Amino acid sequence: MIATHLPILQVVIPLMAAPLCLLLRRPRLCWALSLAVSVIALVIALLLLGRALSEGPISYALGNWSPPWGIEYRVDVVNAFMLIIIAAIGTIVQIFAPRSISHEILPSQHTLFYTLYLLFLSGLLGVTITGDTFNVYVFLEISALSTYALIALGRDRRALTAAFRYLVLGSIGATFILIGIGLMYMMTGTLNMADMAQRLQPMLDSRTALAALAFLGVGLTLKLALFPLHIWLPDAYTYAPTVVTVLMGVVTKVWIYVFLRFAFTIWGQEFVFTEMHLQDLLVPLSLIGMLAASTAAIFQRNVKRMLAYSSVAQIGYMMLGVSFVSQTGLSGTIVHLFNHALLQAALFMALGAMLLRVGSPLLDDLRGIGRQMPWTMAAFVLGGLGLIGVPLTVGFISKWYFILAALEKGWWLVASLILLTSLLAVIYIWRVVEVAYFQQPDPNTTPVKEAPLSMQLPIWVLIMSILFFGISTKWTAGLAERAAAWLFGGGP
Amino acid sequence: MAVRGWAVNPSVSLLVAILLPLFAAPLIALLGRRPNLREAVTLTTGGLLFLNALALVGPLLDGQRPALVLAEILPGLSLVFELEPLGLLFALLASGLWIITSLYAIGYMRGHHERNQTRFYVFFALAISAVQGVALAGNLLTLFIFYELLTFTTYPLVTHHRTPEAQRRGRIYLGMLLGTSFFFLLLAIVLTWQLTGTLDFRSGGILTGKADGLLLGVLLALYAFGIGKAALMPFHRWLPAAMVAPTPVSALLHAVAVVKAGVFAILKVVVYVFGLDLLNETDINTWLIYVAGGTMIIASLVALTQDNLKARLAYSTIGQLSYIVMGAALANGWGVLGGGLHIVAHALAKITLFFCAGAIMVTLHKTEVSQMRGIGRQMPLTMGAFFIASVSIIGLPPTGGAWSKWFLILGGLETGHYVAVGILVLSSLLSIGYLIPIVINAFFFPAQDNGGLKEAPTLSVIALTLTALGCLVLFLYPGPLLTLLRLMGVF
Known part of the structure; x- marks a missing residue:
């Protein structure tokens, strides 16, 4: 009985828990609730993946209104994988959150944080699970509005301008997406993805189709922060509370997933990348994004902003993988969605632990931190090695796929640029390592203690996962290859 | 067994x-x-x-x-x-x-x-x-x-x-x-x-x-x-x-x-x-022979100019590594055999030389070659080991380095790369130039700071004596190593 309703429970449980959280008011209770909800969401996502693997795609008709008339939730390997990423990072963040927000968010706003988190979670899960284009827009707004508010919780007053900027640009992106969906609805008369995919094929030549694709393309790349539409990202990541920054790392990945869904499932990769030449546009943009953002990261004095630019570069990697339009490249992108989620979370959390003790993310204030917080800094180094793509970490797996995809195409220049970016990563990570281990702390400041266990634990769970999934890739790369094959097969 | x-x-x-x-x-x-x-x-x-x-x-x-x-x-x-x-x-x-x-x-x-x-x-x-x-x-x-x-x-x-x-x-x-x-x-x-x-x-x-x-x-x-x-x-x-x-x-x-x-x-x-x-x-593979040969000669020449002993040894290592690369680049049985053997021969010799450099630094606090006149009188065991290892680096009997150089030269002759043979010989001469003067200065000049016998910490002396003996043993009994390398199946 319950098993058949898992797809809707995935979204509804966090959605219902959000107002409940507001009623509870006590931060500790709210925390327990959101942790429990996150764990439940993770379990449901795992169960859904299991079913999607064994029985093929799951179709769930909301309120028993059969598709394409009613709203359909549809789970296949691709979005089941994405659901797990969202729920897993959410769970880890919740373990980490209480200590981290204790000094990064005003105590009076802790309840608000948990409430917004639950809304955010249901929004992202909804965007991912739904098989209905208008539903994508609805959940987009739920997740986006809660994100704007979450960023604004930051104690630094610059968080307000960062949130406002993101609000303006995010709304433009959302509007573009809505216009795109509207035009597609105008042409096909349906909102269901599978139905739309079929009806759209004969009309691809029309000008309306081109306009729809243009609106969607710009809207989605703005949401997923592809260079040069990433300008909202560095400020938002830098001034948001650390836990929110970690969560936002998942947001861009969800939008990459939606991009895949629209490009491969609804429009068809042939039309999007070859006939419409999106490949010629996306490859250079991704490469410039990788190089420019990595270079920018090297010159940051604020480590949090440095990691933010690194994230922009990683988005470049993932979009590059997509724009190869090959199974290898797409596998690379999908596996990197997971791998980078781990890396980003680990690095931002390790930095968050240092923030708790030192109170500043500036490089100069982290002098000698390697001796004062040995475990946290060791985690940061290991995460950094993952970002560089050192073997035995997840980063290497992704890099392998991207280089292989480039060589398969015979794109030597692209392959060497990928390698060059990973060397740029060495530089920006090593700046932190040298400051942390080679320099002496300012004698006027009091020495700090190691981070508390409630922070160490989630950080090291992530680090262990980074190592584990860098050695055994059956469940990451293996699944990603299946997912890529599925997307190429064109199934909804 | x-x-x-x-x-x-x-x-x-x-x-x-x-x-x-x-x-x-x-x-x-x-x-x-x-x-x-x-x-x-x-x-x-x-x-x-x-x-x-x-x-x-x-x-x-x-x-x-x-x-x-x-x-x-x-x-x-x-x-x-x-x-x-x-x-x-x-x-x-x-x-x-x-x-x-x-x-x-x-x-x-x-x-x-x-x-x-x-x-x-x-x-x-x-x-x-x-x-x-x-x-x-x-x-x-x-x-x-x-x-x-x-x-x-x-x-x-x-x-x-x-x-x-x-x-x-x-x-x-x-x-x-x-x-x-x-x-x-x-x-x-x-x-x-x-x-x-x-x-x-x-x-x-x-x-x-x-x-x-x-x-x-x-x-x-x-x-x-x-x-x-x-x-x-x-x-x-x-x-x-x-x-x-x-x-x-x-x-x-x-x-x-x-x-x-x-x-x-x-x-x-x-x-x-x-x-x-x-x-x-x-x-x-021919270009690689020349790159390796060039590395050998240039590194040896640079080694001649280095006054710091460790730096001199480092450049010597760069040159010696190219022996092995050259062995690989020759792409015949002798070359691979010589290269494989040189991994061991050079290891024993160069580790001894570094041990000696460290022993001199710890005991006499000297790091520059120009300061090392007469130290053979203060540290006879150390400098004796240094001499044996130098001979092995040069590639003369009765040390292990002689075998690997011999095989490499054979490899060069067999493939007709006479330039490679010439470079190997020249490199040996150059290594005489950067190693032997240190030994001569150490033994044939009076000690600078009239100290008596002053050897390094005992454990360190034992270690460097062992590796120096290893250089000699490798010359007398290369058999087991050759047996092992022969199992690679290329000669």
């Missing part, structure tokens, strides 16, 4: 070789407050590791090639260890010299009052674990993984003193080794995988018929320069930079383990990925 009964299961021994030093590392860290116990752990681990490698000799002679698949890193690509003659030779060498170096290090680190000794021993054990991984790697991916791990585990050793100077040189070390391996080697490996669909080491190579001459030439260049640890010019600067490390690190890692991991990888790639026949057919 007595050791044969000791081995439980050869494929388990492969894993033990990597895990022993890996597990010793946290133990060493825990025993940080009890130095004697801590060093006992290092020495015991070294002994066990050496015995473990010895136990693998028997199965190898029986014709077994046990392999152990640990995990599937990528679909179709595994982390795998395999017993192979050259690899076992390297594993034996590294573990055997680790014991001696540890003996030496105890004397040196305490005599020199070095700080953070626990961290030193921990990362040393981790580096040895990575070396064992390189030696016993069963495919190119595994080799690459441990090659990179070796870079990262030695970085804290190179920058041990944490001074601005160490930081600056650490950057060169890391930048050059990571730059070459990420940029060229990884590209070469992915390309090999894309061309052949396998990364296994197979006798006869895997690339035959998979690519045309130009692409093969590019691939060979990517490998030769990508394996930056072989210090082929122009990617050699990291090696002199690494000399900022404490001397035991320079001795074991930057004369034996790290640099030999580089040339070892080149030999493996040439023999088991390209295959000697393929190289001879396509003739894509």
Whole structure:
């Protein structure tokens, strides 16, 4: 009985828990609730993946209104994988959150944080699970509005301008997406993805189709922060509370997933990348994004902003993988969605632990931190090695796929640029390592203690996962290859 | 064979070789407050590791090639260890010299009052674990993984003193080794995988018929320069930079383990990925002979100008490594035999020279060659060992270096590369020039600071005497090594 309703429970449980959280008011209770909800969401996502693997795609008709008339939730390997990423990072963040927000968010706003988190979670899960284009827009707004508010919780007053900027640009992106969906609805008369995919094929030549694709393309790349539409990202990541920054790392990945869904499932990769030449546009943009953002990261004095630019570069990697339009490249992108989620979370959390003790993310204030917080800094180094793509970490797996995809195409220049970016990563990570281990702390400041266990634990769970999934890739790369094959097969 | 009964299961021994030093590392860290116990752990681990490698000799002679698949890193690509003659030779060498170096290090680190000794021993054990991984790697991916791990585990050793100077040189070390391996080697490996669909080491190579001459030439260049640890010019600067490390690190890692991991990888790639026949057919290897020869001559000339003893030895190492690269580039049986043998011969000689350099530094606080007049009278044992090792570097009897040079010259003659022969001879002459004056100055001049006999810490003297004797023994009994190398099946 319950098993058949898992797809809707995935979204509804966090959605219902959000107002409940507001009623509870006590931060500790709210925390327990959101942790429990996150764990439940993770379990449901795992169960859904299991079913999607064994029985093929799951179709769930909301309120028993059969598709394409009613709203359909549809789970296949691709979005089941994405659901797990969202729920897993959410769970880890919740373990980490209480200590981290204790000094990064005003105590009076802790309840608000948990409430917004639950809304955010249901929004992202909804965007991912739904098989209905208008539903994508609805959940987009739920997740986006809660994100704007979450960023604004930051104690630094610059968080307000960062949130406002993101609000303006995010709304433009959302509007573009809505216009795109509207035009597609105008042409096909349906909102269901599978139905739309079929009806759209004969009309691809029309000008309306081109306009729809243009609106969607710009809207989605703005949401997923592809260079040069990433300008909202560095400020938002830098001034948001650390836990929110970690969560936002998942947001861009969800939008990459939606991009895949629209490009491969609804429009068809042939039309999007070859006939419409999106490949010629996306490859250079991704490469410039990788190089420019990595270079920018090297010159940051604020480590949090440095990691933010690194994230922009990683988005470049993932979009590059997509724009190869090959199974290898797409596998690379999908596996990197997971791998980078781990890396980003680990690095931002390790930095968050240092923030708790030192109170500043500036490089100069982290002098000698390697001796004062040995475990946290060791985690940061290991995460950094993952970002560089050192073997035995997840980063290497992704890099392998991207280089292989480039060589398969015979794109030597692209392959060497990928390698060059990973060397740029060495530089920006090593700046932190040298400051942390080679320099002496300012004698006027009091020495700090190691981070508390409630922070160490989630950080090291992530680090262990980074190592584990860098050695055994059956469940990451293996699944990603299946997912890529599925997307190429064109199934909804 | 007595050791044969000791081995439980050869494929388990492969894993033990990597895990022993890996597990010793946290133990060493825990025993940080009890130095004697801590060093006992290092020495015991070294002994066990050496015995473990010895136990693998028997199965190898029986014709077994046990392999152990640990995990599937990528679909179709595994982390795998395999017993192979050259690899076992390297594993034996590294573990055997680790014991001696540890003996030496105890004397040196305490005599020199070095700080953070626990961290030193921990990362040393981790580096040895990575070396064992390189030696016993069963495919190119595994080799690459441990090659990179070796870079990262030695970085804290190179920058041990944490001074601005160490930081600056650490950057060169890391930048050059990571730059070459990420940029060229990884590209070469992915390309090999894309061309052949396998990364296994197979006798006869895997690339035959998979690519045309130009692409093969590019691939060979990517490998030769990508394996930056072989210090082929122009990617050699990291090696002199690494000399900022404490001397035991320079001795074991930057004369034996790290640099030999580089040339070892080149030999493996040439023999088991390209295959000697393929190289001879396509003739894509000649340029590498000249690059190696050029490196030899230039490095020797630079060594002549260096006043700092460790820097001089470092440039000498760069030149000597190119002997092995040249052996590989000659692509015939003699060349590979000479190269393989030179891994051992040079290791014994150069580790002795570094031991001596460190002993002089600890005892007389002298680092520059110009200060070393008459020190032979104060430190006769040390300088005697220095002399024997110098003779081996030059390549004269009665030392092990004579054999490897002999085989390399034979290889050059057989393939008709007379220029290579000439370069080898010239390089020997140059090495006389940069090593022998040190010995002459040490023994035939009166001591500068009229001190009497003043030898290095006992443990250090024992260590350097042992390795110097090793140079002599290798000349008298090269047989076992030749037997082992013959199992590679290329001569």
